[in-house]
Every structure is written in structure tokens, then in C-alpha cells.
Amino acid sequence: MTKPALTLHLAAPRGFCAGVDRAIRIVELAIEKWGAPVYVRHEIVHNRTVVEGLRAKGAVFVEEVHEAPADRPIVFSAHGVAKSVPAEAAARNMIQVDATCPLVTKVHIEAARHHENGLQLVMIGHAGHPETVGTMGQLPPGEVLLVETAEDVATLQVRDPQKLAFVTQTTLSVDDTADIVAALQARFPAIHGPAREDICYATTNRQMAVKAMAPSCEAILVVGAPNSSNSRRLVEVARKAGCPYAQLIQTAAEIDWRALEGVRSVGLTAGASAPEELVNEVLDAFRARHDVTVLPVVTAEENVEFKVPRILREHA
Incomplete structure (x- = not known):
């Protein structure tokens, strides 16, 4: 039986940004340096696949500093923490590693x-x-x-x-x-603002790619977690840019195939904390059902890289 043809617009850039790459590397290096377990306050980034992968390597995720034993290192997530958090860790004489973007x-x-x-x-x-x-x-x-x-x-x-x-x-x-x-x-005409907007380059770039492909797509899928702000914004951007259907999915298993019935042009992107392996799973799921032509939509090139903290640099 012949598979129906489908054009899949693949956004670039998509997926991991430099801050997420750095945060994941920090947890991995901390486990290499101090051994397991290494404690991480809050999800290091908002993605279940990433969190489970690090948990398998020896990371233990907690919501508050006091949930971690004082004699083990603690890593602060890429989202940043209030000043009271490192102060609490310091009061307990904990080794602390800051993975804030x-x-x-x-x-x-x-x-x-x-x-x-x-x-x-x-x-x-x-x-x-x-x-x-x-x-x-x-x-x-x-x-x-x-x-x-x-x-x-x-x-x-x-x-x-x-x-x-x-x-x-x-x-x-x-x-x-x-x-x-x-x-x-x-x-408030006298209000002071940043010299350049605070919205990060990766968020901006991913939104621009979605805007570029939205007019050509009957549907857009965003790979990302429900608690990922930048992923949810991509869904909103797709809808505002004129795409009639946009869905946030964590994995290929969450694709609503009934909603995509008869669709011949789909856009695919991923939030800044979603690994490329999840994008590939979605591609494979479409190829199983369709004769897929992949059309890259490239709106920017990214070559940003952030150093890991000094406490881990020698080990790296």
C-alpha cells in the first residue's frame, strides 16, 4: 500500500541551547568528580528524558536544599535560584555547583x-x-x-x-x-530597561524559525515538556503566525494522529531543553506512516558555548 506524501518542515535552530548543554554537562562532570549520588535542586532543565538520563547516571533531584545530605554536592538548576538557596547550602557547608544559565x-x-x-x-x-x-x-x-x-x-x-x-x-x-x-x-515614561532585551538568543531564534515555517504548515508539532516555558511559547507563536493546528508533545507517543489525518504539510521543532533523539523519534513515526520529504527551515546559525564553573573546569 502506498504511503501518503507528506512534507515535513524541520526548524533550525531547534532543541538544546548552550545553557542547557552546559547544565547537563555540569551534572555529568559533578558525578565524575565526586561520584554518585550528586544532588540537584529542581529539575536541571525542564525535560523528563534529560532528567531520567541523569538520574540513571547518579543524579538525585530534590526540591529544596535541606532534602540533600550535607556531605554531598548540590547543583543548582539552569533556571537560577534565589539568593537564599546558596546561602542555605553554605550554612550547611555543602559543596555547591551553580548551573544557572x-x-x-x-x-x-x-x-x-x-x-x-x-x-x-x-x-x-x-x-x-x-x-x-x-x-x-x-x-x-x-x-x-x-x-x-x-x-x-x-x-x-x-x-x-x-x-x-x-x-x-x-x-x-x-x-x-x-x-x-x-x-x-x-x-511609566521614566522606566529603565536593559540595553538589549533579556529574552535569550535561543528563545528568539526558535521562535523566528516557527514564524518562518508557520504559513506553509497545516500543523506544527513542538517537542518539549509541559512545564517548559520556551516550548509552550513556541506553540503560541505557531498559532499566532497562522498555523491552524499546533501541539506540544513530550515524545512521539503523544502525537494525535487523528488530528493530523489528511494533513500534507507539518512543521517540527523542539524547545531549548528537548534532546535531538526525541525529534528523531518523531521523524521516524512520520516515516512509518508517510512518504516523508524533509524540508529544513534555517533562520539562524548558533555557535554559542558557555564554560562550566571553575570548580569543574580542571576535571573537564
Whole structure:
């Protein structure tokens, strides 16, 4: 029986970014250096396959520092942590390794600088997301106000409209963030912002690739975890860019084949914490059902690389 033809638009860049690569390498090197178990506070990145792979090598994932024994190393996730977290580890004399993405660390430094200059901070982000919690935790309580939407700006209660600055979560939708920034600047003309937007290069690049292929696709699949902010934003971007159907899947097993019945043009991408092996599984699943023509959609080249912390560099 002849398989139906299907054009599969494959986004590039997709999948792992430099910050995720670095975070995974940090856990692996920590296990090599100190042996198992090495404790990791929170999921190192938001992907079940990655977490399970590291768990098999000897990583133990905990939500809080006190859940780890004081005589074992603890790694902080790529999303960053509040200042109270390393302080707690230091009080217990623990070996601590910071896997915070350098681009998130940059936002932390911005926040601290604004605070030192006497400015109250507005954080554009998602409530409860580990990165937002970590960034807001860089400053004393009340010094950071959270806004999630442009509508939130209208009800913002600030200490002094002349002494404000804003930062953003690095994994947001570029377009949605622009709307919130515009609302902030309209209401608070004196507000200070970053010289360059905080949204990371990888988030921006992956969203641009989705925008480029959306008009040509009847459906777009995003490989990523439900708790991955950048993956969920890719689904939103696909829909806003005109693709009639966009689905977030963790693995090929979650593809809704009934929803794709009769579709002849599909886009495929992956969030910044999704390994390429999961993309390949999706490709194989389509090839089992269709005569697939893969059409790469390349919108950027990435060659960013971040060093691991000094405590692991000699071992590496």
C-alpha cells in the first residue's frame, strides 16, 4: 500500500541551547568528580528524558536544599535560584555547583544593579516559574513587582514612578513581551530597561524559525515538556503566525494522529531543553506512516558555548 506524501518542515535552530548543554554537562562532570549520588535542586532543565538520563547516571533531584545530605554536592538548576538557596547550602557547608544559565545570571546582575541605584524593579515573567522565582529572589521582598500581561501594567502599584526599572524572564514570547514593555513605557515614561532585551538568543531564534515555517504548515508539532516555558511559547507563536493546528508533545507517543489525518504539510521543532533523539523519534513515526520529504527551515546559525564553573573546569 502506498504511503501518503507528506512534507515535513524541520526548524533550525531547534532543541538544546548552550545553557542547557552546559547544565547537563555540569551534572555529568559533578558525578565524575565526586561520584554518585550528586544532588540537584529542581529539575536541571525542564525535560523528563534529560532528567531520567541523569538520574540513571547518579543524579538525585530534590526540591529544596535541606532534602540533600550535607556531605554531598548540590547543583543548582539552569533556571537560577534565589539568593537564599546558596546561602542555605553554605550554612550547611555543602559543596555547591551553580548551573544557572549565564544569560539568566546576566538578568540577576541587572536586577542587583538597579536595586543599588535605588530603583524598584518590575519583572516581566510567569508567576511560579523557577526562573522568575530565582530572579525575584535576588532582591529583598517588595523590591520586585511581577507582571505577566500588558493588562497587569494598568493595576501596578509602584513606590515612585520616576524610580523604576524592568527585566524579563529569558524564555518569553518576543511579541508578547514587546507589548508589555510598550505598556510599561507608556504608563511609566521614566522606566529603565536593559540595553538589549533579556529574552535569550535561543528563545528568539526558535521562535523566528516557527514564524518562518508557520504559513506553509497545516500543523506544527513542538517537542518539549509541559512545564517548559520556551516550548509552550513556541506553540503560541505557531498559532499566532497562522498555523491552524499546533501541539506540544513530550515524545512521539503523544502525537494525535487523528488530528493530523489528511494533513500534507507539518512543521517540527523542539524547545531549548528537548534532546535531538526525541525529534528523531518523531521523524521516524512520520516515516512509518508517510512518504516523508524533509524540508529544513534555517533562520539562524548558533555557535554559542558557555564554560562550566571553575570548580569543574580542571576535571573537564
